[in-house]
Amino acid sequence: METINAKIANIRENMMQELDSAGSSESLQALRVRYLGKRGELTQMLRSLGNLPPEKRPAAGQALNELRQEIEAALEARSLLIARAEDEAREATDFVDVTLPPRGRGWGGFHPVVQTMNEIIDIFVGMGFSVAYGPEIEDDFHNFEALNIPPHHPARDMQDTFYLDNGRLLRTHTSPVEVRAMLRWGAPLRIIVPGKVYRRDSDQTHSPMFHQLEGLLIDEDVSLADLKGCLNTFVGAIFGRPLDSRFRASYFPFTEPSLEMDVECFACSGRNPSCRICKGTGWLEILGCGMTHPNVLRYGGIDPDRYNGFAWGMGPDRVAMLKYGLTDLRVLFEGHGSFLTGGGY
Amino acid sequence: MRISWKWLNEFCKIPLSPEEAAERLTVTGCEVESIERPCSTLKGLIVGKVEKLQVHPERSDLFVAEVELGGPRVQCVTAAQNLREGDTVPYGAPGSVIADGTVLGKRTFDSVVSVGMMLSAEEIGLPGIADEFGILRLPAGLTAGEDLIKALNLDDCILEISITPNRGDLLSLIGLARECYGVIEGSTLEKQELKPPRIGDPGSVSWDxxxxxxxxxxxxxxxxxxxxxxxxxxxxxxxxxxxxxxxxxxxxxxxxxxxxxxxxxxxxxxxxxxxxxxxxxxxxxxxxxxxxxxxxxxxxxxxxxxxxxxxxxxxxxxxxxxxxxxxxxxxxxxxxxxxxxxxxxxxxxxxxxxxxxxxxxxxxxxxxxxxxxxxxxxxxxxxxxxxxxxxxxxxxxxxxSRSWEKRRIPLTRRKMHRVLLWDDLEQASKILQKLDLKEISATGEKRVFEIPTSRADLSIEEDLIEEVGRLRGYESVPSRIPPLLHGTGRVGDEVEAHRRIRVAAMSRGFLEIVTYSFINPKWVEWLRIPETDPRSRGFRLTNPISQDQSLMRTTLLPGLLQALQTNLRSGWKDPIRLFEVGRVFLPGEEGEDHRESLRMAGVSWNGKERRILHEPYLKDDVLSLKADVLALCGSRGQIPDFSAGSEPFGHAGQTAELRLEGKPCGYLTSIKPGILRELEIPGPVFAFELDIESLLPEKGFRFGQVVRYPAVYRDISLIAPLSRPAASVEEDLRKLGGSLLRELVLFDVYQGAGIPEGTRSLAFSLAYGDPGRTLRDEEVDAIHEQLRRNLSEKGYILR
Known part of the structure; x- marks a missing residue:
């Protein structure tokens, strides 16, 4: 018995020593074979149990089995350690310079006006306006007459018009959709009309094609107060903070009264007399608006005694230019990758 | 319109500075665009009197004048030919400043010293007032030594006012004075009445x-x-x-x-x-x-x-x-x-x-x-x-042949309150009377006004409300969010579809652009669109700004290709993918005037010969763009069918027609190499165009059954004629594969050695499965064997 116990102790001691010095999964495997393999030391001792007297066998067997479990557990623990060390070594050599350019495609990029248009739409949808559309090729009736602009009226000088060979014209504003929408849905009505419009004009601040967003609210007892509230809310939302506004008297044939809305220059708030954005005035012209002219309501089949409303038209191009600090309107429509990606792609 | 501030004040005394008045006018509807002080650079100029004038002793083209300045006299040399002794002229002594900012001094002209300068109209900043060439001769009655600015009333400023087309009455000093009186507190009106002329006296001129x-x-x-x-x-x-x-x-x-x-x-x-x-x-x-x-x-x-x-x-x-x-x-x-x-x-x-x-x-x-x-x-x-x-x-x-009645317009408490949330008719009437509107009847609820003939713009009650509103000031109207919401605002299908597709495109590396709706009509020719194609029959502008922008586009392709050209010309070398969403304008069908169709189109260009780190992964081809198109449509829950198609501008062998539920909805193509050569775009360029309207009905997104039992896989390899589209072979496999065929993937296409001419080999991996149990191998073998027999019968050669 003592001999067996001594042998076990001996194996345990040797084994643990060798285990400590095993540095790779190969040497670990060799150890496993040496002790636990078919001809391993422990295996042979187990086989030789039969040579012991029967009364000594159980105790010896138990001691050997304990040793076996002990060795297996030690091997397992050691193997985990070695695997981790080996992984770490491999990861250290399997190096990727993460500052290399990516493979595959990145984000493309948005157009500032389309993006701004979408933001504007969401703000007004939040106030209960629904999106309506109308044709870009219009007729004289919807673009002018139904908006209270008779032929040859000087107000037509305000909007130099493109005409088409089929006798139609390119709408000069999104306002024609007002009458179309009134005829289609009647009152009460809350719509916004985003879209392209066209005027025969081209310079740094005028493009022959640009965008507009028209709004129209018709209901019973609508006041200028509603118009102001709606548009002030919009301005606060689009520029990210409430801005001062002022409403100036103006003239549009299809609204009465007619107003223009200026907002406080978000760059200088009127404090910089040489501000490039507001040219020192402290105000930015942002949109035209007013109470819908009763004639326009009548053209839309709505009784102006019962209903009234307000409308506005704004330039998302201008809003986008203000938002993104752009100065030349025309480059918006030339598709320059260097411009749209800010130089990189 | 340009208005002299001093002149205006002769008609209406305004107790404000020009800047303050401009601010008030602007807010009330006469936008003052600028305030100029035309003579503000002038400094130290006075009136001089030419006492003696002699020809320069050495140069016959010059004169020497002795100028009296109300005490001192100076000597001045001039080349002007128009002076006489006794004339009064503008004079600037050394140190004074003329219109262009020049500071005057002493100069010597061939040994004659000239002190300061006698000035022309241009030199005092008013070239338009010259009535002859040379020095400006001033009217009689001015005293030598007098301040020139004061003497000529030049310390004036000019308001540049933009008058809206409805206000013809403001295109006069009288009219503008009336407006100032109405909008500027404390101003007083002068000289408004005009005298009627004498009529009917025959006079001395005989007239027929x-x-x-x-x-x-x-x-x-x-x-x-x-x-x-x-x-x-x-x-x-x-x-x-x-x-x-x-x-x-x-x-x-x-x-x-x-x-x-x-x-x-x-x-x-x-x-x-x-x-x-x-x-x-x-x-x-x-x-x-x-x-x-x-x-x-x-x-x-x-x-x-x-x-x-x-x-x-x-x-x-x-x-x-x-x-x-x-x-x-x-x-x-x-x-x-x-x-x-x-x-x-x-x-x-x-x-x-x-x-x-x-x-x-x-x-x-x-x-x-x-x-x-x-x-x-x-x-x-x-x-x-x-x-x-x-x-x-x-x-x-x-x-x-006509007489003009003065219009009468009522103003009611109800309507005024509705718009301005303010109902003080008494105050309103006072405001209107300042504008020369005469109140001719008054009750508690209504006033009636007689309108002067100058105000042709006032014809209905709303016009009077506007006058009251703008003179009172719109800042006095409160601000509120409109009450009475009748329902939720709706973005609508078109915006929704546009947004999803656009975000999908941008996520896949496409850059969003917006191009003009009018294009160069030559694009029809450049894209080889034949007359029979409705896209060749776009509408023309009768008054375009330039020929380059004179045809309404019938496809989005020209704008995208042009943008590509623009980028290439400016030296762009990297791969670029562009897309645009916008309308095209087509001739109408069946009595329609015209058709506007919302499209989405994209192009991809693989970049110019340039060494790029991961180049092979960035190269597009028709099939890589097909993945993009599927992703875009997928964002609307739609999967279009692709079949071999043709476009006049498309590579004959690389063009797909897209259909949704059998209806054509677009194309996918590689642009014809010949066209690209003519456009000076080093090819290839891949392009697609989708009709967004056909993507409007969003297909309800559907989810599949959960698979709990693994599939069993078998491969099949067969030979089919080249003319037979892969999609149709797949369809046969699906049809003949039985109900347990869960999925099939084409993993290899081969043509060449070992395969008969005009055919190709297609290899598919098939997955068989039953949602309720695991299939046994023998079962699958039997099904698969049956499929092979069916395919053989159908004419496929199995390998």
Whole structure:
């Protein structure tokens, strides 16, 4: 018995020593074979149990089995350690310079006006306006007459018009959709009309094609107060903070009264007399608006005694230019990758 | 319109600075665009008197003047030829500053010292007031040494005001003064009343008659100056005209312009002796009639233009410009002055058609005040009397076919409150009366006002509400979010589809662009679109800005290719993918006027020969773009079918037609190499275009069954004719594979050695499975064997 116990102790001691010095999964495997393999030391001792007297066998067997479990557990623990060390070594050599350019495609990029248009739409949808559309090729009736602009009226000088060979014209504003929408849905009505419009004009601040967003609210007892509230809310939302506004008297044939809305220059708030954005005035012209002219309501089949409303038209191009600090309107429509990606792609 | 601040203050005393007044005018509807001080750079200029004038001792082209400055005398050298001894002139001593900012000093001209300078009109910043070449000779009555700015009233400022088209009444000092009185607290009105002229006295000029033969002229007045002396206008007039942006011509023409600025009524002066007859008839022009205006331009007239004729010969284009044949010249001895009312739309139409925006047509188009037509002639009479040297007759000959009633408009408490949330009728009435509206009846709920004829823009109650609102100030109206929401706002399918597709495209590396809806018509040719294709029949602009932008696009492709060209020309080398969402404009079908269709199109260009780190992964081809198109449609829950198609601009072997539920919805193609060569785009370029309307009905996204039992896999490899699309082979496999065939993936396509000519080998991996259990191998073998037999029967060669 003592001999067996001594042998076990001996194996345990040797084994643990060798285990400590095993540095790779190969040497670990060799150890496993040496002790636990078919001809391993422990295996042979187990086989030789039969040579012991029967009364000594159980105790010896138990001691050997304990040793076996002990060795297996030690091997397992050691193997985990070695695997981790080996992984770490491999990861250290399997190096990727993460500052290399990516493979595959990145984000493309948005157009500032389309993006701004979408933001504007969401703000007004939040106030209960629904999106309506109308044709870009219009007729004289919807673009002018139904908006209270008779032929040859000087107000037509305000909007130099493109005409088409089929006798139609390119709408000069999104306002024609007002009458179309009134005829289609009647009152009460809350719509916004985003879209392209066209005027025969081209310079740094005028493009022959640009965008507009028209709004129209018709209901019973609508006041200028509603118009102001709606548009002030919009301005606060689009520029990210409430801005001062002022409403100036103006003239549009299809609204009465007619107003223009200026907002406080978000760059200088009127404090910089040489501000490039507001040219020192402290105000930015942002949109035209007013109470819908009763004639326009009548053209839309709505009784102006019962209903009234307000409308506005704004330039998302201008809003986008203000938002993104752009100065030349025309480059918006030339598709320059260097411009749209800010130089990189 | 340019308005002299000092002149305006003669009609309305304004207790504010020009800047403060401008602010107030701007807020109430007359936008003051700028305030100029035309003579603000001038410093230290005074009046000098030329006491002695001699030719320069060494140079015969120069003069030496002795200039008296109210005490001291200085010596000045000048090249001007127009001076005489005794003339008074603007003078700048050394240290003073002239209009262009030059500081004057002493100079020596060939040994003669010149101290300071005698100045021309240009040098004091008013080139328009010169009546001759050389030094500006000042009017008599100025004292040597006097401050020049004060003496000539040059310490003025000019308001540049933009007048809205409805406010013709503001195109005059009288009208603007009334407006200032209305909008500026504390201002006082001066000189508003105009004197009616004497009518009916035959006078000394024999005259045969006035005839109105066209309703476009309902009122026409004529007065005469039987004897005039043509010469430059007085200095004061020249300066005021220059400040108002009007060129000085001579004393007669200037007089008509000067008075027009005061009353807003354009006047015209005819040389009485050059009128073909002592008669005037206003009639409509005949189509094609020719007429030469006094600027020397020939015009072809149209029906609807109004003509002033004399003895049957046109002498003026009514309300626009007079004729060369009767204009005032240096020889003119006697003059007839016209003051009339012409229908605004008639003048507007003529002026717009002929592109003749004159001071007169501008005012007539916006409507002059009929009540001022004749009194303006008496203003002119007074002015000419003051000018002297003329014999003028105040009597006016008049013919009229219409009288003007003053309109009456009610203002009710209810409507005013509805718009302004304010209902003080008493206050409102006070506001309106400042604008010369007369209250003619008043109850608790309603007031009625009589409108002066100058305010043609006021015709309904809303107009009065606007007057009250703008004069009270819109800042006094509260601000509230509109109550009474009737439902939720809806973005709608079109915006929703556009947004999803656009975000999907941007996520896949596409750059969003917006291009013009009008293109160069040559694109039809460049893209080889045949006449039979509706896309060749786009609408043309009749008045484009340039030919490059004269055809409404029928496809988005030109804009994208042009953007690509623009980028390439500016040296872009990297791969680029562009997309645009926008409308195209097609001829209408079945009685439609036209069709507008919302499209999404994209192009991809693989970049120029350039070493790129991961190049193979970035190269697009038709199939990589197919993945993009599927992703875009997938964002709407739609999966289009692809089949071999053809586009006039598409590579014959690399074009797909896209269909949704059997209806064509777009194309995917590689642009024809020949077209790219012509466009100077080094190819290839892959392109697609989708009809967004067909993607509007969003397919409900559906989810599949959960698979809990693994599939069993078998491969199949078969040979099919090249002409047979892979999709149709797949369809056969699906049809013949039985109900347990869960999925199939094409993993290899091969043609070449070992495969008969005209055929190719396709290899598929098939997954068989049952949602309820694991299939046994023998079962799958049997099904798969059956599929192979079925395929053989169908004519496929199995490998």
């Amino acid at each position: 008659g006035l005839t109105l033969a066209d309703p476009g002229c309902p009122l026409y007045g004529l007065s005469f100056a039987p004897s005039v002396q043509i010469r430059p206008s007085p200095m004061g007039t020249r300066i005021r005209l220059a400040f108002s942006g009007i060129r000085s011509i001579n004393n007669i023409v200037d007089a008509t312009n000067y008075i027009m600025l005061v009353t807003g009524q354009p006047l015209h002066a005819f040389d009485l002796d050059r009128l073909p007859a002592r008669e005037i008839t206003v009639r409509g022009a005949r189509e094609g009639e020719r007429f030469r205006t006094l600027d020397g331009q020939d015009h072809t007239l149209a029906e609807g233009d109004l003509l002033i004729t004399s003895g049957g010969i046109p002498v003026a284009l009514a309300g626009v410009m007079g004729g060369e044949n009767s204009e005032i010249t240096a020889e003119t001895k006697s003059v007839a002055f016209e003051s009339a009312f012409f229908e605004p739309l008639r003048v507007s139409r003529t002026a717009r058609r002929l592109g003749m925006g004159t001071e007169a047509s501008y005012r007539f188009s916006r409507g002059v005040d009929p009540s001022r037509v004749l009194p303006t002639l008496s203003c002119l009479f007074e002015y000419l009397l003051k000018d002297g040297a003329h014999q003028v007759e105040e009597n006016v000959r008049v013919v009229s």
